[in-house]
Amino acid sequence: MTLENEYRKWWKKLTKREKEVLKATGFDYKNCADDGVPLAHRYFGGEPVQDEDMTGNKPLGYDINFNQFRKWLSDKNQTEDKIKKLTFSFDDVLEILNRVIAILDDSNEKAVKLHATCIKIALGIPNQPNMTALAKDHNLTRAAVSLRVKTIQKNLGLAPSMYMKSEYACNKLSKARRKKL
16 A cells, blocks of 8 residues: 555544644645644745745745744854954863863763763863762772773873873783783
């Protein structure tokens, strides 16, 4: 059975009231591909004019979303022009990131707070708990917390922060650990 046949069967099963409601919202019952475009995408106001395909009339008006998009685009371009003229020091960038990450600290989920703290450690933001204390608070091993921080640091393409061991020290410890096993 084709989609169109299924669609026709479905349309016939609807009550008269259901059909009227769908038509009133702009649903094109003759077109099985119509997804019932939301009201914000429809044209509003004006005098009837010909469709683009010249098949019938539609009101002259405007698409709310298109106008919103044009306004957003204009605002975005103005904001980008202002931002291009700004320069930020490393400390400024860290402060901005700290404010964004601080939102995660307001979470009720311990795992989210842990991840936020790991990000802060990877970025080198001061006044963070050491990894041992963090691991103890979250019932993890220090190595598990260190791995999270190292993963974040590598994913962000950063050098180890002052709260982390250097790559050389990590490699040396890793080799020593493998020899022990």
